[in-house]
Amino acid sequence: MLGVLLSLSFVHLVTQAAPPTGSPVPCKRCCDDLQPAEDSAAPPAAGGYNQVPQVRAYINMTILKGDKGDRGERGTPGKTGPEGPPGAIGPMGSKGSKGQAGLPGDPCKVQHAAFSVGRRKSLHSLEAYQALIFDTVFVNLDNHFNMFSGKFVCHTPGIYFFNVNIHTWNFKETYLHIMRNEAEQAIVYAQPSDRSIMQSQSLMLDLNVNDEVWVRLYKRERENAIYSDDVDIYVTFNGHLIKASSE
Numbered sequence: 001m002l003g004v005l006l007s008l009s010f011v012h013l014v015t016q017a018a019p020p021t022g023s024p025v026p027c028k029r030c031c032d033d034l035q036p037a038e039d040s041a042a043p044p045a046a047g048g049y050n051q052v053p054q055v056r057a058y059i060n061m062t063i064l065k066g067d068k069g070d071r072g073e074r075g076t077p078g079k080t081g082p083e084g085p086p087g088a089i090g091p092m093g094s095k096g097s098k099g100q101a102g103l104p105g106d107p108c109k110v111q112h113a114a115f116s117v118g119r120r121k122s123l124h125s126l127e128a129y130q131a132l133i134f135d136t137v138f139v140n141l142d143n144h145f146n147m148f149s150g151k152f153v154c155h156t157p158g159i160y161f162f163n164v165n166i167h168t169w170n171f172k173e174t175y176l177h178i179m180r181n182e183a184e185q186a187i188v189y190a191q192p193s194d195r196s197i198m199q200s201q202s203l204m205l206d207l208n209v210n211d212e213v214w215v216r217l218y219k220r221e222r223e224n225a226i227y228s229d230d231v232d233i234y235v236t237f238n239g240h241l242i243k244a245s246s247e
Contacts, residue, residue, distance in 0.1 A: 111156045114240035115145035118233040124225040132215040151214040154207040158244035163202040167234035169225040175218040
């Protein structure tokens with residue numbers, strides 16, 4: 001292959017050789033420039049173009065490009081470049097599948113407190129104050145109402161609702177208080193009358209632990225009484241927790 005290329009380059013150089021300078025040379029035969037043989041008596045040709053042109057080899061390297069070599073070994077990784085600016089927020093992806101159900105949580109601790117009691121006996125005032133004692137239980141959660149003292153004892157602090165209902169006695173005054181510990185909170189009152197009537201009082205109290213709520217009959221500075229009998233219950237006392245302080 002290299003020999004062919006050299007031959008082509010030689011022909012190319014011959015065709016591009018510059019003509020001799022000077023006066024025009026007459027037409028000659030192609031063999032006139034040949035030197036006579038040593039044993040020949042013929043004289044050498046005189047004058048004319050008998051110089052061989054100088055030949056310079058020229059190789060076009062662009063056509064000598066070889067086949068592609070094998071891939072070299074991978075170089076060592078370079079140093080980490082500086083962190084680029086954050087890119088734009090991409091579009092929202094599709095909604096994922098529903099995950100597995102978690103473990104069951106702790107049961108909700110709802111606190112309760114409630115009572116409802118009644119009295120079947122009448123009561124008259126004495127020289128001292130009297131706590132209204134009840135003999136019938138309708139509701140008494142966790143025994144927070146003490147049937148012996150007639151008092152509700154707070155075990156769960158919070159807001160409570162209380163209600164008392166009584167029946168008056170003919171021609172006698174009715175005078176009671178709903179008490180919180182030893183403090184009067186609300187009165188239940190009816191003037192003397194020839195007719196007996198039902199009286200009621202309600203209120204809400206914000207209680208602390210061990211607070212006591214009860215009903216007190218006024219002492220004998222004035223004649224007062226409440227009515228009831230063994231057949232029907234005329235006197236009731238009720239209370240329940242509305243909202244615990246811990247909620």
